[in-house]
Amino acid sequence: MTRIWPHSPSNPTMRNRWDNQRMRSLARALPASVVALALLFLLPSAATAAEFRAGDRVTIGADEVLGEDLYVAGGTTVIDGTINGDLTVAGGIVEIRGTVTGSVNAAGGTVLVDGTVGGALRVMGGNVEVRGDVARDLVSTGGNVVIGSDATVGADVAGASGTIRIDGTVQGDVLTAAGELVVAGTVSGTIDGQFGRLRILDQATVQGDVRYASDREAEIDQGATIGGTTERRDPDWAGYRALLPENPLTAFLGGLLGLLVLGWILLLARPSAVVAPGARLVTQPLPALGVGLAAWFGQFLLLVLFAILAALLGQLAASFGGAFVIPFIVVLLAVIALVFVAQVWTAMAIGLAVGTYARGLPAWLLYAIGAAIWAAVLALLGFIAGGLGGFAFLLGWILGLGAFGLYQLDQRRTESATDVRPSASPSAPY
Numbered sequence: 001m002t003r004i005w006p007h008s009p010s011n012p013t014m015r016n017r018w019d020n021q022r023m024r025s026l027a028r029a030l031p032a033s034v035v036a037l038a039l040l041f042l043l044p045s046a047a048t049a050a051e052f053r054a055g056d057r058v059t060i061g062a063d064e065v066l067g068e069d070l071y072v073a074g075g076t077t078v079i080d081g082t083i084n085g086d087l088t089v090a091g092g093i094v095e096i097r098g099t100v101t102g103s104v105n106a107a108g109g110t111v112l113v114d115g116t117v118g119g120a121l122r123v124m125g126g127n128v129e130v131r132g133d134v135a136r137d138l139v140s141t142g143g144n145v146v147i148g149s150d151a152t153v154g155a156d157v158a159g160a161s162g163t164i165r166i167d168g169t170v171q172g173d174v175l176t177a178a179g180e181l182v183v184a185g186t187v188s189g190t191i192d193g194q195f196g197r198l199r200i201l202d203q204a205t206v207q208g209d210v211r212y213a214s215d216r217e218a219e220i221d222q223g224a225t226i227g228g229t230t231e232r233r234d235p236d237w238a239g240y241r242a243l244l245p246e247n248p249l250t251a252f253l254g255g256l257l258g259l260l261v262l263g264w265i266l267l268l269a270r271p272s273a274v275v276a277p278g279a280r281l282v283t284q285p286l287p288a289l290g291v292g293l294a295a296w297f298g299q300f301l302l303l304v305l306f307a308i309l310a311a312l313l314g315q316l317a318a319s320f321g322g323a324f325v326i327p328f329i330v331v332l333l334a335v336i337a338l339v340f341v342a343q344v345w346t347a348m349a350i351g352l353a354v355g356t357y358a359r360g361l362p363a364w365l366l367y368a369i370g371a372a373i374w375a376a377v378l379a380l381l382g383f384i385a386g387g388l389g390g391f392a393f394l395l396g397w398i399l400g401l402g403a404f405g406l407y408q409l410d411q412r413r414t415e416s417a418t419d420v421r422p423s424a425s426p427s428a429p430y
Contacts, residue, residue: 262344346403
């Protein structure tokens with residue numbers, strides 16, 4: 001006799017309930033960018049008691065009990081005590097070893113939950129590990145997510161991550177996008193997501209269906225238990241493959257056209273702001289790399305700062321918190337624009353380097369040569385391996401930022417040197 005699991009749509013008495021649950025779960029599984037932003041500043045605006053702490057290291061001791069929401073900005077945050085409210089934290093390392101009776105909203109390089117979260121866990125981090133209990137949903141976006149063998153998630157797992165491993169128990173559905181999903185524990189609901197690779201190991205149990213979008217078949221061990229059906233579909237982008245470059249020549253032509261249009265417009269508008277940063281990158285590549293890395297991290301820290309300020313002040317008054325939403329959006333748009341403008345500075349540097357062997361060429365032609373070389377490098381590396389192309393694009397972003405940063409420093413030094421008044425005649429005209 002075949003058992004019909006309650007989460008399977010083949011049970012007609014549970015169909016409506018299953019559909020409603022799935023719709024609610026899908027609503028929580030928003031694109032990763034939306035989740036990452038919303039977990040920080042889309043918080044309740046009602047006025048509630050709250051406490052704010054900041055520092056290189058913030059610790060809530062094992063014997064400490066807070067009867068209100070806690071907001072933390074610190075390098076390392078360790079929660080060993082009890083927070084009778086919500087926890088919102090941003091920092092390099094976040095460790096929750098005690099109890100948070102409410103929800104946790106966290107952003108950090110490493111986030112470890114080894115205690116108990118009475119609400120939902122919404123987290124953005126490079127490495128996320130859950131060893132304790134989360135009473136409600138786990139919504140994550142980041143690099144690696146691990147649900148340990150002793151961990152329990154009381155509702156759904158949603159979001160987007162590079163890799164997700166489930167060794168413990170998920171009492172709801174798994175609705176995620178991930179480069180790789182590995183299931184070695186128990187999922188009481190359904191798996192429905194988009195994965196580069198899906199692995200369900202021998203000891204795993206999935207009580208519902210397994211529906212996934214991927215270019216490759218799932219790797220399901222013989223000992224794994226699946227209560228429902230297994231269905232693979234093409235990824236969401238499959239219908240648009242005809243629009244994507246099929247060979248490096250197509251990618252090269254598209255990249256070159258974009259670089260030429262953007263670069264020549266900037267050259268016409270302000271030639272020195274394109275040529276001078278390119279020259280700094282040619283003569284000072286290592287300083288440009290250092291400044292670029294600092295600027296690259298700084299722009300994201302600035303976004304996090306505005307988001308935290310919007311969240312904190314939004315608790316006091318919606319108008320205060322809303323005042324930081326506009327700068328947040330402005331910085332976000334600036335970051336997006338710099339992603340592409342930085343490639344222009346990198347291409348200009350390549351053109352100027354070539355120009356040392358062909359003197360007398362105009363700036364627009366040197367830029368065209370550099371853009372052609374840079375577009376060819378990106379297309380070729382992307383064709384060999386997508387990761388190499390992405391790394392080259394990221395490197396161009398960082399180097400371009402560094403070149404512009406050095407240019408701005410030179411501009412400030414020049415302005416300071418020319419804006420010196422004679423001490424003997426302070427009233428003399430400039």
